[in-house]
Amino acid sequence: xFERAFNFSAGxxxxxxEVLQQAAEEMTNFRGSGMSVMEMSHRGPEFMQIAEQAQADxxxxxxxxxxxxVLFLQGGGLGENAIVPLNLMGPRxxxxxxxxxxxxxxSAQEASRYGNVALVAPxxxxxxxxxxxxxxxxxxxxxxxxxxxxxxxxxxxIGDVPFEAIPPGVPVVADVSSHILSRPMPxxxxxxxxxxxxxxxxxxxxxxxxxRHDLLGxxxxxxxxxxxxxxxxxxxxxxxxxxxxxxxxxGLVFQWLKRQGGLKVIEARNLAKAQRLYEHLDRGGLxxxxxxxxxxxxxxVTFFMRDEALYDPFLAQAKAxxxxxxxxxxxxxxxxxxxxxxxxxxxxxTLVQFMAEFERTHG
Amino acid sequence: xFERAFNFSAGxxxxxxEVLQQAAEEMTNFRGSGMSVMEMSHRGPEFMQIAEQAQADxxxxxxxxxxxxVLFLQGGGLGENAIVPLNLMGPRxxxxxxxxxxxxxxSAQEASRYGNVALVAPxxxxxxxxxxxxxxxxxxxxxxxxxxxxxxxxxxxIGDVPFEAIPPGVPVVADVSSHILSRPMPxxxxxxxxxxxxxxxxxxxxxxxxxRHDLLGxxxxxxxxxxxxxxxxxxxxxxxxxxxxxxxxxGLVFQWLKRQGGLKVIEARNLAKAQRLYEHLDRGGLxxxxxxxxxxxxxxVTFFMRDEALYDPFLAQAKAxxxxxxxxxxxxxxxxxxxxxxxxxxxxxTLVQFMAEFERTHG
Numbered sequence: 207x208f209e210r211a212f213n214f215s216a217g218x219x220x221x222x223x224e225v226l227q228q229a230a231e232e233m234t235n236f237r238g239s240g241m242s243v244m245e246m247s248h249r250g251p252e253f254m255q256i257a258e259q260a261q262a263d264x265x266x267x268x269x270x271x272x273x274x275x276v277l278f279l280q281g282g283g284l285g286e287n288a289i290v291p292l293n294l295m296g297p298r299x300x301x302x303x304x305x306x307x308x309x310x311x312x313s314a315q316e317a318s319r320y321g322n323v324a325l326v327a328p329x330x331x332x333x334x335x336x337x338x339x340x341x342x343x344x345x346x347x348x349x350x351x352x353x354x355x356x357x358x359x360x361x362x363x364i365g366d367v368p369f370e371a372i373p374p375g376v377p378v379v380a381d382v383s384s385h386i387l388s389r390p391m392p393x394x395x396x397x398x399x400x401x402x403x404x405x406x407x408x409x410x411x412x413x414x415x416x417x418r419h420d421l422l423g424x425x426x427x428x429x430x431x432x433x434x435x436x437x438x439x440x441x442x443x444x445x446x447x448x449x450x451x452x453x454x455x456x457g458l459v460f461q462w463l464k465r466q467g468g469l470k471v472i473e474a475r476n477l478a479k480a481q482r483l484y485e486h487l488d489r490g491g492l493x494x495x496x497x498x499x500x501x502x503x504x505x506x507v508t509f510f511m512r513d514e515a516l517y518d519p520f521l522a523q524a525k526a527x528x529x530x531x532x533x534x535x536x537x538x539x540x541x542x543x544x545x546x547x548x549x550x551x552x553x554x555x556t557l558v559q560f561m562a563e564f565e566r567t568h569g
Numbered sequence: 570x571f572e573r574a575f576n577f578s579a580g581x582x583x584x585x586x587e588v589l590q591q592a593a594e595e596m597t598n599f600r601g602s603g604m605s606v607m608e609m610s611h612r613g614p615e616f617m618q619i620a621e622q623a624q625a626d627x628x629x630x631x632x633x634x635x636x637x638x639v640l641f642l643q644g645g646g647l648g649e650n651a652i653v654p655l656n657l658m659g660p661r662x663x664x665x666x667x668x669x670x671x672x673x674x675x676s677a678q679e680a681s682r683y684g685n686v687a688l689v690a691p692x693x694x695x696x697x698x699x700x701x702x703x704x705x706x707x708x709x710x711x712x713x714x715x716x717x718x719x720x721x722x723x724x725x726x727i728g729d730v731p732f733e734a735i736p737p738g739v740p741v742v743a744d745v746s747s748h749i750l751s752r753p754m755p756x757x758x759x760x761x762x763x764x765x766x767x768x769x770x771x772x773x774x775x776x777x778x779x780x781r782h783d784l785l786g787x788x789x790x791x792x793x794x795x796x797x798x799x800x801x802x803x804x805x806x807x808x809x810x811x812x813x814x815x816x817x818x819x820g821l822v823f824q825w826l827k828r829q830g831g832l833k834v835i836e837a838r839n840l841a842k843a844q845r846l847y848e849h850l851d852r853g854g855l856x857x858x859x860x861x862x863x864x865x866x867x868x869x870v871t872f873f874m875r876d877e878a879l880y881d882p883f884l885a886q887a888k889a890x891x892x893x894x895x896x897x898x899x900x901x902x903x904x905x906x907x908x909x910x911x912x913x914x915x916x917x918x919t920l921v922q923f924m925a926e927f928e929r930t931h932g
Binding site for chain 2: 209210211213215216217218219220221223226227229230231233234235239240241242244245246247248250280281282283284285287288289292316319320402404408409410411412426427428430431432433445446447448449450451452455528530531
């Protein structure tokens with residue numbers, strides 16, 4: 207029974223301890239209001255202030271241009287797999303999808319129920335790399351081009367999106383669920399960025415959508431109103447009752463990020479954490495990564511053991527030492543260390559030392 | 570600055586203090602796991618246990634027959650306005666709606682985008698009563714019959730649904746958002762009951778759907794997978810990442826309800842609270858209710874003042890005395906005291922005494 211575990215969950219995932227402590231302190235009486243944030247009308251002055259501050263801090267952190275709307279929705283990344291085409295397919299009903307892992311594969315499958323979905327490159331499993339951008343077969347007529355810039359399950363990250371491989375004028379739509387806020391991103395190159403909150407933003411149940419204003423107003427007649435981006439934007443994300451407590455926690459995370467020094471500072475930390483782990487994996491011991499080094503995720507480090515029989519003892523001993531949620535996703539097996547913003551270098555260092563010790567005793 | 574206000578919010582609304590205190594205590598380390606509930610994988614053993622216990626407790630409290638699935642979704646009651654027809658319109662594409670207030674009116678409007686919606690009775694505004702059931706013009710061919718059994722904005726409650734006025738074989742779909750868990754309900758008479766959580770269940774961002782198994786599997790091809798009731802049921806509400814923290818809080822509320830003695834005990838308390846308030850409104854003082862006494866809500870007591878100029882001083886003085894969120898919905902004006910399960914008789918008593926005092930000084 208440890209006070210705080212080293213939490214490598216892929217999501218819902220570790221949050222900054224300071225954020226949780228503040229939430230606990232304010233739980234029964236938010237700043238003299240006599241109410242928990244959970245008990246406040248979303249249209250009252252206390253919560254309106256929370257929501258406005260959260261959006262302002264996010265805009266500052268990500269340097270979101272004023273031509274973009276920030277929407278707080280529900281349904282998660284998986285919900286967006288339908289909500290994106292419902293909003294953006296338009297009369298052309300044709301979209302290009304790059305499939306680089308389990309998540310973008312699901313996105314393409316769901317979208318194909320709303321229009322013609324073309325894959326710009328062949329799907330090759332297991333997912334370990336990204337097809338060379340100069341081989342992508344994109345259509346200039348597509349309503350949009352969709353990709354997932356960090357595949358949580360497979361550990362594949364496209365750090366620098368090759369925008370030059372995508373026809374100009376085709377809006378780029380990115381699922382950034384599992385690496386948003388881990389690094390600066392060139393928002394102005396995208397049409398839409400979206401993500402479930404439960405990695406670097408806050409609790410599950412909140413979805414963030416950042417969309418260029420000119421892409422609003424294209425929704426299908428069968429798009430539910432609560433997921434019509436234009437309707438949500440016009441109501442300042444209060445068309446229906448938003449997930450208020452999740453927005454409050456996200457706001458505390460944004461303030462924590464600002465106190466850390468912003469996204470460049472966080473990026474440097476994340477890079478150092480990932481390098482420490484990948485360097486160990488590349489040493490040729492019991493553990494190895496199978497992901498193309500050019501596309502290795504800084505957030506989700508997937509790895510395997512050369513001896514299948516050692517997974518269970520490794521996970522059990524790790525847990526006994528306070529390192530939890532290291533199991534790989536059931537669809538790919540192996541191990542996965544998700545090292546989001548709130549996971550400190552100390553956790554990575556502890557894990558690497560444990561891996562080295564485990565190799566000495568089981569080598 | 571009061572430690573805890575008397576909170577009359579219509580939703581998100583007051584929660585039991587015990588629940589908030591437990592959530593605060595468990596915030597950084599849930600029962601020795603070393604994690605906040607917010608930081609747990611929804612597929613890990615700790616959260617699976619939380620979700621299973623929550624569902625079991627809800628089934629016990631509401632006496633939900635085993636022929637019904639319990640689904641935890643997102644999108645709120647307003648989301649269901651589209652999700653219900655997307656799941657239930659079927660090839661007949663025809664549904665009957667009873668409009669008794671602002672919420673059922675929105676439900677009918679949204680549903681009309683997915684099929685032919687017939688209103689079983691004329692809409693009469695302002696909403697103050699329910700058309701006599703023997704005048705309802707229902708179709709035996711309807712895919713379903715929809716009503717809202719408690720209109721939060723207008724303060725109209727249908728305590729005993731006249732099921733005999735609805736053709737046998739037509740599934741009854743009820744939006745029970747704002748009075749679920751306030752009283753026992755005859756689940757077996759319904760096809761579907763649904764509600765946003767932010768009244769008597771828990772935090773905003775969680776939607777509860779109770780559906781008879783034979784109604785699963787009728788979804789439209791354009792229904793997003795995360796809102797396809799059958800898909801969600803088959804995945805035990807974990808097709809996508811559920812709003813885990815909201816489910817945890819809901820589970821704490823269910824346990825609190827069990828400790829109170831269950832829904833019959835709560836119903837008696839709610840009845841006493843509502844009677845205390847309506848009796849005062851009927852005394853002929855400054856305040857009055859305009860709702861037909863047969864359909865007055867026990868949860869949302871809407872009322873008006875005979876002198877318009879007194880609303881602002883009344884609200885200001887109430888707030889100064891620790892009674893908050895008493896303003897009526899902006900679409901109908903006036904005042905509203907929402908007295909959900911977690912609002913104690915002491916709050917109602919304090920409010921009534923204040924109203925009487927206000928009448929003495931302004932009469």
